[in-house]
Amino acid sequence: MAVLTVSLIYPENPTVPVLSSVTVDGGKLFIDKVPATPLSETRFSLGGQRIEFVKDAQGNVTHYVTLYVEGDLRSVKRPDAR
Numbered sequence: 001m002a003v004l005t006v007s008l009i010y011p012e013n014p015t016v017p018v019l020s021s022v023t024v025d026g027g028k029l030f031i032d033k034v035p036a037t038p039l040s041e042t043r044f045s046l047g048g049q050r051i052e053f054v055k056d057a058q059g060n061v062t063h064y065v066t067l068y069v070e071g072d073l074r075s076v077k078r079p080d081a082r
C-alpha cells in the first residue's frame with residue numbers, strides 16, 4: 001500500500017491545514033479511505049469532485065490539485081510524508 005500525505009489550505013480558513021491521505025491498495029486509489037474513480041492517468045473523480053495529480057520530471061507524484069469552479073486548491077506534500 002503506497003501512501004502520500006498532503007496538507008490542504010482552504011481560503012476560508014487559511015490558518016488551519018487539513019491533512020489528506022492518499023493510498024493505493026489492490027490497484028485502486030483512495031483519498032481519505034474513499035475510492036476515487038479514474039478518469040485518466042492523473043485525473044480522478046472523488047464523489048463528483050475532480051482531482052488531478054501532478055508529477056515531477058522523474059515521474060513522482062508531488063501533490064494533487066482539487067479542481068473547483070471558483071478556483072483550484074493545491075495540496076502541499078507533507079515533509080514527513082513518503
